[in-house]
Amino acid sequence: MNNYFDSMFARKEFLARLIVHSLQTTSGWLELACAAMIMLGTYWLSQKILSVISKYTQQQENIKFPLLHHLFSRLLWPLLMFICTIIAMIIWRDSTGESVLWLQIAAFTARWLLMIRIIMATLHNAIPNNLFNENYERSLSTFLWICFILWLTSLDTFIIHLLKSLALPVGSTSLSLYTVITGSIIVGIAIIIAMWLSRITEQRILKAEKLDVNLRYVLVKIVKSLLVVIAVLIALPMVGINLTILSVFGGALGVGLGLGLQKIASNYVSGFIILADHSVRPGDRLNINNFTGYVTKITARFVVLRSSDGSEALIPNDTFVSNTVINDSYSSKIMSNNLTIKVAYNTNLPQALEILKEAAAKQARVCDDPKPNSFVTGFCDSGINLYVNYWIHDPENGFLSINSAILLEIWNRFKEVGIEFPYPQHEIRILNDAGDPIIYNTIPKPVNNTETRPAYPESLPTALSISPSNYSGQQTHHDQQ
Known part of the structure; x- marks a missing residue:
């Protein structure tokens, strides 16, 4: 059979x-x-x-x-x-x-x-x-x-024989081109299988809610690295490559890490450090080099920050170890925000301050502890500045919508109780006494002979008195000249 x-x-x-x-x-x-x-x-x-x-x-x-x-x-x-x-x-x-x-x-x-x-x-x-x-x-x-x-x-037999005849000396041994190609294919297959297993393991680890978020990412990185190393160590002997040959490349790899790859190695090690010390976690709000965003992904080389407008910044991991990073969510994810309101001078200030606190506390996103608070911050030219401070527990959803809701609530409440928002205005008074002279400036001289002199009289009075009786908001005869 x-x-x-x-x-x-x-x-x-x-x-x-x-x-x-x-x-x-x-x-x-x-x-x-x-x-x-x-x-x-x-x-x-x-x-x-x-x-x-x-x-x-x-x-x-x-x-x-x-x-x-x-x-x-x-x-x-x-x-x-x-x-x-x-x-x-x-x-x-x-x-x-x-x-x-x-x-x-x-x-x-x-x-x-x-x-x-x-x-x-x-x-x-x-x-x-x-x-x-x-x-x-x-x-x-x-x-x-x-x-x-x-x-x-049956052409593969001829091609395989040709590849086996091409040998590459490595140290005391030699590798044929056929061995290198088949070894690369088998190592690639082994790495792909290791990546597949690591993705399955990653999904299971990330769903384990009992573990800390940073601990999950550390375990994912360790499992992925171990699976790739194990896959390579298993695949190479399968094609007849002695693992001692790797010692030849170990020295070159060490020199490469010391010279050209030190930045990559630094970022890789820094990724483990920031995950292990919980300095950066997914969802944290960070401010780096005047860029504010939320951590959406932590990879082996960089951290992805996404701002409120959708732009993303890729920050190298060693930046979080060697530089100062502002983490607004390090100890607590709740964040403070404030609004400034200007009211007229005839306002009942205690009532206005209470309305500000109630308008902020009415929003579902505002925290109950600490509670919203309001203050008088200054007396300005056109009105009195009031200040309301509140905390929200989901800053990742942005502040524009919550600010708009609070301001709209304040507007409606102020209209109900008759509190006015002052318009910016300036009051100008013109005071002219009978004895106050108006001094005319010296008439500019012509630049050249062809320039026409202004039509001024040859002799001008050195002072002109304007009485309130003849001032009606229009220019006088001499002023028009």
Whole structure:
């Protein structure tokens, strides 16, 4: 039985000659038609099954296991094609006694398609969507299909032999180019699996509400680093790379960290420090270099601050260790805010102060402890300045809406009790006594001979008395001149 299935799934040597010979016979065309019907029929059947499942999931409104649903929808067609092709191959051999070619190629294609779609589904779940987009998926799929064609035509044997002949000396040993390529692929697969496991672990750790927020992020970073290191240490011996070779690169890596990568290493270590000492936590309100924002994400290299207008700043982790950072939420998340109101001089000040406190306390976002308070802060030219102070427990939602609500409440309450808001005004009085002279300035001299002198009389009085009786808000005869 094993030999029977091995012969069914063995690669065909001289595939091009076998294809030409198959197309010259009637049985070859019948086998090709059978393979094409299986591919089209299984595709139609898979689409029908998926349409029924999609209607059922829409009625359920959500999917409990999105990964399994994604895998099932992607693997249904190649799985059906593979099963139907195997059945057709067995029937064809038993009924005709001839070897199969097109059905075998269809089985190889279905098996390879299964592998490619499993790899793509794994990458989609292991790598964030912003890093693994459609272009990378299309390029990787094309590369895998090229590898399939090389394997099917037996050209991979020649390429593998050529890569093994190219050796790279490393210390006392040598690494072939084939070992380096296969090692890189296996290490990449191991790292992707480690990232997948770390994302699953991260989701579980971050949902553990009993743990401190910073402790959760520290555990996430430690687990991710350990999984990546373990994946590399497991993958390298699998391809025949001795781990002692890494000592050659260890010295170069140490020199690189000491020279060019010291900033990256500093940011990485600082990320653990700020999480361990609870100086910065997600949701904190920070002020750094005149930029105020809330911590939305803490990565291995930087901290993301998002301001109220939506702009985001990426602050390196070592900034929080070496520089002064204003953390408005370090000991408590509640924040204080104040408003200044100006009222007229004829205002009942105790009543106005009480209205200010009541208007602030009426808002749901304002804290009850400490309570809002109001004060008289000064006597100005046009009115009296009043000051109301209050605390809110959700400063991340902004102050504009709460300020507007308090001011609107104050406006309505002041209108009810008749408290006036003063208009800025200036009172000008013109006082002229009979004995006060008005001195005219010296008439400017012409700059050149062509300049025309003003039409002033040759002799001007040195003083002019304006009595209140002849001043009616208009200029006098001499003033007009």
